[in-house]
Structure formats: C-alpha cells, structure tokens
Amino acid sequence: KSNKPCLIYFPSIGNSTLGFITIAESNHNVPFEIKRVYWTYFTPHNVTRGGHAHKNLHQIIFAVSGRIEFSIETLSGEKSHFLLESPDTGLYLPSLTWRDITFSHNAVLLCLASEHYNESDYIRYYSDFKNEFRSQEI
Numbered sequence: 001k002s003n004k005p006c007l008i009y010f011p012s013i014g015n016s017t018l019g020f021i022t023i024a025e026s027n028h029n030v031p032f033e034i035k036r037v038y039w040t041y042f043t044p045h046n047v048t049r050g051g052h053a054h055k056n057l058h059q060i061i062f063a064v065s066g067r068i069e070f071s072i073e074t075l076s077g078e079k080s081h082f083l084l085e086s087p088d089t090g091l092y093l094p095s096l097t098w099r100d101i102t103f104s105h106n107a108v109l110l111c112l113a114s115e116h117y118n119e120s121d122y123i124r125y126y127s128d129f130k131n132e133f134r135s136q137e138i
C-alpha cells in the first residue's frame with residue numbers, strides 16, 4: 001500500500017474489435033474498501049476544480065473519457081503533475097494530498113472513495129493545508 005500519489009494500471013480485457021472492460025475491486029487492485037463512487041462531467045475547459053485536500057479520505061480517480069490534468073502537492077511539500085487520458089489508468093491519491101484539476105471538454109472523472117461524503121474531512125484552504133503540514137512536521 002503506497003502512501004504517495006501514483007498511477008495504478010488496471011487490467012483491460014478485450015480488443016479493438018469488441019471493445020474493452022476494466023475492473024476495480026476493493027482490497028484487491030484498489031488498496032482500500034470502496035464506500036462511495038462519484039463522477040463529474042460537463043466541466044468547462046477553463047475551469048479548475050479540486051482546490052482541496054482530505055484529512056482521511058483515499059481515492060482512485062479515472063478519466064473514463066477525455067483528458068484530466070492534476071497538479072498535486074503532498075504533505076511533505078512535494079509537487080507533481082499527472083495526466084489521465086486512458087480509462088484503464090487510475091490516479092491513487094492518499095489522504096493529505098492537495099489537488100487542482102483541469103479537464104478537457106469531454107472529460108468524465110470517476111472517483112472511487114474510501115469513505116462516505118463528509119464535509120468536515122475536507123481541507124478547503126491551502127493555508128490550512130500548509131498549517132496542517134507544519135503541525136505534523138513538529
């Protein structure tokens with residue numbers, strides 16, 4: 001089980017004649033119990049979503065359609081970029097990962113989440129994220 005944001009490749013069964021199927025299973029190729037699934041769509045090209053971190057939530061996020069770009073910052077201040085553009089590739093985001101997300105016009109983001117929705121699990125201000133970081137560093 002990784003504690004760092006990383007890409008996870010899911011098996012793709014099929015071929016270009018018949019099409020493909022990809023499977024995600026809790027505690028198997030998904031490193032947590034899936035408690036919630038949500039998806040976003042029709043996000044305009046010029047909009048940045050995300051802009052938060054989570055205290056406890058773990059997620060795997062797919063671009064089941066289109067292209068989705070992530071700017072990520074970890075608790076230790078490490079910044080990285082991920083581009084999702086294939087429906088068989090998920091981005092694992094552990095808790096305490098700040099993310100800003102942009103979308104191609106046709107993108108559909110699918111998220112597998114380890115917890116039910118809980119607004120108090122969100123860190124919505126970057127300054128709070130950095131403070132959380134500082135308090136955990138001490």
Ligand code: TYD
Pocket residue numbers: 036038040049050051117
């Ligand atoms: P948010 O997670 O802030 O979206 P994004 O990171 O894509 O910008 O959620 C947007 C709104 O939807 C916010 O008002 C909370 C609500 N929401 C739920 O009610 N339940 C959920 O499971 C999620 C993910 C969001």
